[in-house]
Amino acid sequence: MMGIAYRLVAQMKRLLRQEEGVIHKDWGGRLPIALVYPNTYYIGMSSLAVHVLYRWLNQPRDVVCERVFHSVETHPQKEELPLSLESQRPLQEFSALAFTVSYELDYFHIVDILRRAGIPLLAAQRDETWPLMIAGGPAVSANPEPLADILDIFAVGEAEALLPSLLEVLPEACHVARPRALDLLAALPGLYVPMRHNAPVRRVWQRDLDASPAMTQIYTPHTEFGDRGLIEIGRGCWRSCRFCLTGFTYRPTRYVSMEVVLNLAREVQKYRDKVGLVSAAVSDHPQIDPVVTELRRMGLKVAVSSLRIDSLSETLMRALAESDTQTLTIAPEAGSPRLRQLINKPQDETRLLEMVSLAARYNFPQLKMYFMIGHPGETDADVEAIVDLISAVRARFPRHIVINATPYVPKPHTPFQWAAMAPADVLAARIAYLEKRLQPWRVTVRSDSPAWAEVEGALARGDRRLGKVLIEMERTSLREWKRALKRAGLSVQEYLRARSYDETLPWSVVDSGVTRAFLAREMQRAQETMTQTAPDEAEGCLL
Numbered sequence: 001m002m003g004i005a006y007r008l009v010a011q012m013k014r015l016l017r018q019e020e021g022v023i024h025k026d027w028g029g030r031l032p033i034a035l036v037y038p039n040t041y042y043i044g045m046s047s048l049a050v051h052v053l054y055r056w057l058n059q060p061r062d063v064v065c066e067r068v069f070h071s072v073e074t075h076p077q078k079e080e081l082p083l084s085l086e087s088q089r090p091l092q093e094f095s096a097l098a099f100t101v102s103y104e105l106d107y108f109h110i111v112d113i114l115r116r117a118g119i120p121l122l123a124a125q126r127d128e129t130w131p132l133m134i135a136g137g138p139a140v141s142a143n144p145e146p147l148a149d150i151l152d153i154f155a156v157g158e159a160e161a162l163l164p165s166l167l168e169v170l171p172e173a174c175h176v177a178r179p180r181a182l183d184l185l186a187a188l189p190g191l192y193v194p195m196r197h198n199a200p201v202r203r204v205w206q207r208d209l210d211a212s213p214a215m216t217q218i219y220t221p222h223t224e225f226g227d228r229g230l231i232e233i234g235r236g237c238w239r240s241c242r243f244c245l246t247g248f249t250y251r252p253t254r255y256v257s258m259e260v261v262l263n264l265a266r267e268v269q270k271y272r273d274k275v276g277l278v279s280a281a282v283s284d285h286p287q288i289d290p291v292v293t294e295l296r297r298m299g300l301k302v303a304v305s306s307l308r309i310d311s312l313s314e315t316l317m318r319a320l321a322e323s324d325t326q327t328l329t330i331a332p333e334a335g336s337p338r339l340r341q342l343i344n345k346p347q348d349e350t351r352l353l354e355m356v357s358l359a360a361r362y363n364f365p366q367l368k369m370y371f372m373i374g375h376p377g378e379t380d381a382d383v384e385a386i387v388d389l390i391s392a393v394r395a396r397f398p399r400h401i402v403i404n405a406t407p408y409v410p411k412p413h414t415p416f417q418w419a420a421m422a423p424a425d426v427l428a429a430r431i432a433y434l435e436k437r438l439q440p441w442r443v444t445v446r447s448d449s450p451a452w453a454e455v456e457g458a459l460a461r462g463d464r465r466l467g468k469v470l471i472e473m474e475r476t477s478l479r480e481w482k483r484a485l486k487r488a489g490l491s492v493q494e495y496l497r498a499r500s501y502d503e504t505l506p507w508s509v510v511d512s513g514v515t516r517a518f519l520a521r522e523m524q525r526a527q528e529t530m531t532q533t534a535p536d537e538a539e540g541c542l543l
């Protein structure tokens with residue numbers, strides 16, 4: 001045990017020495033909050049959410065916030081106590097644990113963290129001698145139910161809008177009897193407290209992004225973005241692609257003004273010569289061309305995540321090429337115009353191919369294209385259409401092409417929340433087909449495991465009974481998952497099936513602000529597209 005702790009502390013100190021921007025505060029008289037990211041340090045520090053929450057939680061003088069990760073450098077051993085990075089204190093010394101959860105598969109890590117920390121796993125078993133546990137982030141904000149028996153409070157919506165009232169009440173809530181604390185917190189906007197049955201909870205959101213800019217706080221080489229500072233330039237997306245959680249749960253679309261983006265870029269310039277612009281759809285920012293032109297004039301390199309073809313300009317493409325961008329990423333999501341119309345992400349193929357030719361002229365070493373496999377209504381013909389599209393792309397782009405063929409997982413609060421998830425064997429067969437067809441053209445096909453996508457699918461649209469399954473699992477493996485499901489008398493198919501319009505959905509505890517009628521209408525439109533334009537060969541249709 002001593003050896004494990006010594007190794008962990010040594011790893012943490014090594015990482016801290018390489019960080020710039022870390023906040024060290026004395027604990028005396030302050031409320032200690034652990035910001036917990038239930039995955040590795042590397043992945044957590046690549047998430048802008050960790051940076052901004054860390055900064056905002058440390059802003060009040062009477063709060064000290066330190067980071068905790070599921071693992072630091074190596075996979076944690078069973079008996080390894082989770083410690084905070086800054087002062088290497090165990091979780092039990094904190095008054096509150098604030099989990100930020102991006103992915104459903106990280107739920108396993110949450111349980112593992114609590115178990116290793118020696119904290120009772122059920123909220124009902126914990127009194128005020130244990131830290132209060134609050135969770136937020138896209139996954140739990142959309143559907144907190146699988147964790148509703150485990151964590152105490154769920155933040156529904158955006159942190160800037162939630163934190164002022166939460167931080168006002170938290171010092172008292174952490175020092176009174178737990179039932180009273182839950183009453184206090186259940187009265188705040190945007191907080192779901194399962195033990196107080198205060199559902200549905202309306203999502204809260206920040207009106208003015210200029211008032212609370214989000215950017216990298218800590219610079220470290222040990223992230224995916226070690227060479228740059230990240231700046232959020234917009235949030236939400238108005239395009240309503242029917243599969244997209246971001247498109248429906250971060251409404252309305254808001255942008256950071258050019259003036260603020262450039263001010264933040266000056267901050268980044270103190271640490272790095274490259275800025276990563278972050279938004280659901282970066283190229284949709286109304287001033288994207290002047291922003292990147294000015295950033296280049298300031299001598300900064302520019303990077304972006306993925307781009308919308310229809311709003312991608314040559315100015316942006318040139319700025320990326322001049323910034324030594326290695327990979328240009330676009331996301332057609334589906335191969336055929338029919339399926340793109342069905343998912344409501346229509347993209348003109350002629351324009352797409354023009355942009356690919358332009359990318360070739362600007363000498364990008366790699367082109368990456370995102371597709372989802374298993375959209376509702378997808379047929380074998382739609383998968384064949386990906387092959388056709390890539391063949392046209394290959395003819396125009398001579399360098400390395402990567403396609404990400406990700407299994408599609410229906411998400412709550414989207415029009416496809418009622419759709420069945422494609423069976424894992426269908427997904428696996430379609431991905432294998434793509435690999436076989438594209439390999440001769442030197443196209444790399446990457447994909448996530450269809451079997452794990454099923455687990456993600458169950459958790460994404462899961463209910464409270466899955467909490468028992470999470471607790472029952474002794475380690476994170478597919479075998480353990482199946483065993484725990486069986487012991488709980490559950491089947492994964494219950495969660496992956498199509499839902500009827502009249503059933504109560506577990507995630508109705510969250511009011512996303514988008515009406516059920518709107519989502520249902522969008523789903524019906526998708527179904528009309530299926531029947532109007534389905535190819536003769538409709539076999540394999542997933543709905």
Ligand code: SF4
Pocket residue numbers: 237238239240241244245246247280281308345
């Ligand atoms: S997939 Fe992209 S363009 Fe479509 S709604 Fe989501 S963020 Fe917007």
